[in-house]
Amino acid sequence: MATKKREPRSRSGTPARRQEIVRAATEIFGSKGYKAGPLTEIAEQVGMTHAGILHHFGSKHQLLLEVLSYRDESDVAELDGKHIPDGTDLFRHLVRTAFANAQRAGIVQAYAVLSAESVTDNHPARSYFEGRYHQLRGEVAHAFEVMCAERGVAAPATIAHASASILAVMDGLQVQWLLDPGDVQLGEASAFAIEAIVAAVLDPRESPL
Amino acid sequence: MATKKREPRSRSGTPARRQEIVRAATEIFGSKGYKAGPLTEIAEQVGMTHAGILHHFGSKHQLLLEVLSYRDESDVAELDGKHIPDGTDLFRHLVRTAFANAQRAGIVQAYAVLSAESVTDNHPARSYFEGRYHQLRGEVAHAFEVMCAERGVAAPATIAHASASILAVMDGLQVQWLLDPGDVQLGEASAFAIEAIVAAVLDPRESPL
DNA sequence: CACGACTTACTGACAGGTATGTAAGTTAAA
DNA sequence: TTTAACTTACATACCTGTCAGTAAGTCGTG
Missing domain, CATH: 1.10.10.60 (Homeodomain-like)
Structure with missing residues (x-):
């Protein structure tokens, strides 16, 4: 042998x-x-x-x-402490990321284009994005649970929707911003939407509709 | 002659x-x-x-x-009264559309794929989507203004961010839903996010972050 | 209202461009 | 001296758009 x-x-x-x-x-x-x-x-x-x-x-x-x-690696490397933030920190991290993204259209565009292209038939990146979104939703949901626990409120059923929605706004705003950077403020709009969604989870109100 | x-x-x-x-x-x-x-x-x-x-x-x-x-025409034709709803009705219409979209993955996918593809260099659909988003943001912003007027509150500066964000969540959720329909509920999540954003505009609160 | 003139709605073949992947050969680092 | 890091050349496969031709429809006119 x-x-x-x-x-x-x-x-x-x-x-x-x-x-x-x-x-x-x-x-x-x-x-x-x-x-x-x-x-x-x-x-x-x-x-x-x-x-x-x-x-x-x-x-x-x-x-x-x-x-x-490669992008995943460099993303992780970028985090100082090497650990994913949690609770309130995660949302603050997402907002910071949105502002930072406004300074690097290249990678943003690559991700926007590839993630949407990945839903096409037999696309080689499909399972990558499927897994990525699944994981990210889990991380955001966990941050919500931590925040709820901190405030002593029961974690509401809306967490799953909110988690998906937060990732969704960030992505959707990127596309609009790439198409028309003069008319959409990536960082500010992301911050606004994330805060709105977090508030709706932590302290729900009656529907305005 | x-x-x-x-x-x-x-x-x-x-x-x-x-x-x-x-x-x-x-x-x-x-x-x-x-x-x-x-x-x-x-x-x-x-x-x-x-x-x-x-x-x-x-x-x-x-x-x-x-x-x-063609899709635009059929969209307009679909509206009974032939007029775009306004104020609160517009947001209700958007929520209904999100639920309806969960029943027609085909067109949803076409739009998701094409809108993201359109940000690539010299894409033939680029100006179409640029114009489309610009117009839609305007319509949503107008609906916000109408709602604010109805309630006698001054239209806040957040309207522009909120308008872009609402379109963004809808699009972003579509991508996640197409990738993993079992894990994302298109209609429900869209409704939740839209309500959260509308509430944040009409009745702002302190940031939870 | 019939008939010839013209046009539309195609098909099949092909030109021209471009793409991925392979195979065999060359150079130079370890 | 072995083998990694290339290059050149090529096989193969597409895909869009053009062209010439054909069959059938439509119109103007007598």
Whole structure:
């Protein structure tokens, strides 16, 4: 049983190169979509041929998956303490994120385009986004529960709707903002809507309709 | 100047045929996106070749525009009185629409996919969606103003944010619902969020954050 | 109201562009 | 000296739009 697992050791500059490619791909997928964003264009941006990219990632499909997971990693890395905030802090974090997003249209566009494109038939990113939203809804719901517990109120049945809604406004505002940045204020509008929804959960009132 | 303007008279069945094509195109663009949805597939669905479709619409681009304007027409036609509801009625109408949308995933998907795809570079539907959101925000804002006037309160500065937010939640929830219909209740969640936002405009409270 | 002239609604074939993935060869780092 | 990191060349597959042709409908006119 002399099976030597020879794992592919890469050259020194390789991880950096792959990262360059992933970043370029994010940009191209963001500006043209996955299906319409050609490998040649990504390749050109990092100064190689499209075959070079396929050497690194094997397929376009795989590259897309790495683009998505890369963004997750860098998101997590960005959090100082490395832990997801909870309770009130989570909502404050979401508002800050919305303001920060107004400064980086590139990634925002990539996510907006890809998440909507992912609902199409057999899209390679479909299960990624399905899982991502599922998890995020869970995290927001948990933050709601924590807040309710802190205030000694019973967690209402509206939490599930509110959690989905908070993610939904953030995404929906991004699309409107990308289409017309002069007419939509991403950070301010997100903050307003998040506060409105949180208030409606913690301290429900009669419907104004 | 004996220029006889011979206007193109079409055969009797033609308008119906064009409508069939538009409907098929809506379905294909919805399930695969504009760029990735081939004319051949649309053609196949109505029993023609792709050249036949180009005969009717001239180009794929043009077909897309007709798909979009067709949906607008049928939306307007749907309203009994032919007038856009206003004030409180508009919000009630939006909630009803959200519930109705849960019954027609096809069109919902087409709009979700196309609106996000439209933010990509030089997309043929970009100005359509830009204009559409602009108009809808205006209508919602007007409804807010009417409601404020009715209650004798001054229209607050939050109206612009709230208007964009209401459209945003509706769209964002659609995407989540399309990805995971078992976990997101489109109608109920939309109703909850719309009520929360309307309440926050009409009767603002201190931020819970 | 019948008939010829013209037009519409297509089809089939193809041109031209573009895309992904593969295979074989080259260079240089480890 | 082995093998990672490429390139060039190519196979293969699409997809849109054009063109020429055909069958059937519609209109003007006698």
